[in-house]
Amino acid sequence: ETGVTQTPRHLVMGMTNKKSLKCEQHLGHNAMYWYKQSAKKPLELMFVYNFKEQTENNSVPSRFSPECPNSSHLFLHLHTLQPEDSALYLCASSQETTRVYEQYFGPGTRLTVT
Amino acid sequence: GENVEQHPSTLSVQEGDSAVIKCTYSDSASNYFPWYKQELGKRPQLIIDIRSNVGEKKDQRIAVTLNKTAKHFSLHITETQPEDSAVYFCAASLQGAQKLVFGQGTRLTINP
Numbered sequence: 001e002t003g004v005t006q007t008p009r010h011l012v013m014g015m016t017n018k019k020s021l022k023c024e025q026h027l028g029h030n031a032m033y034w035y036k037q038s039a040k041k042p043l044e045l046m047f048v049y050n051f052k053e054q055t056e057n058n059s060v061p062s063r064f065s066p067e068c069p070n071s072s073h074l075f076l077h078l079h080t081l082q083p084e085d086s087a088l089y090l091c092a093s094s095q096e097t098t099r100v101y102e103q104y105f106g107p108g109t110r111l112t113v114t
Numbered sequence: 115g116e117n118v119e120q121h122p123s124t125l126s127v128q129e130g131d132s133a134v135i136k137c138t139y140s141d142s143a144s145n146y147f148p149w150y151k152q153e154l155g156k157r158p159q160l161i162i163d164i165r166s167n168v169g170e171k172k173d174q175r176i177a178v179t180l181n182k183t184a185k186h187f188s189l190h191i192t193e194t195q196p197e198d199s200a201v202y203f204c205a206a207s208l209q210g211a212q213k214l215v216f217g218q219g220t221r222l223t224i225n226p
Contacts, residue, residue: 004157040123040218042118042203042215042217042218043158043203043205043214043216045213045214048213056213090157090158102160103160105157105158105159106157107156107157108157
């Protein structure tokens, strides 16, 4: 499965650490998304990028900082996180945001904040 | 904004029986309803979707029905098999909008 890749797959970090999650898509898509998946909660959309431009910030705290240098790469920079930020972070891509339904997900990064 | 409720949260059925998962949505303008399947430790994958201009769509053993008046849609899986065991998520979106709003998920277990 190489369509959408994410690294690292697992990450444990302290509340004072700074780390980054990486997502890469090899599908030629122009839109990329970050989702948070917590236990017993729906998938929560965090950010949307279309042609490298951020088009949606779903009221995400500033301790999460996204970066999209090109249509194939998406980063999520993390700093001073809280234990409640522990979750599975999923990246997804689609052809463009007007075709939001054709989303392809990456395998996710399992984040644990201690 | 849109709100999607999904029931049940867990569902256990005997292999070969049918399974039904239901979702309701709040925004009558929503017109696209996909279903995603997430196997344990794997990524969510689209399995079927329906647009508001049709009432039912089938793909082999899975089908989705939509009632726009009541604002609910359902996933039906017939002749269930062990590989159908997974978490299923419904979602709703206004086609052309930027985001899908997901339901809480249903953990389906198929008992042999």
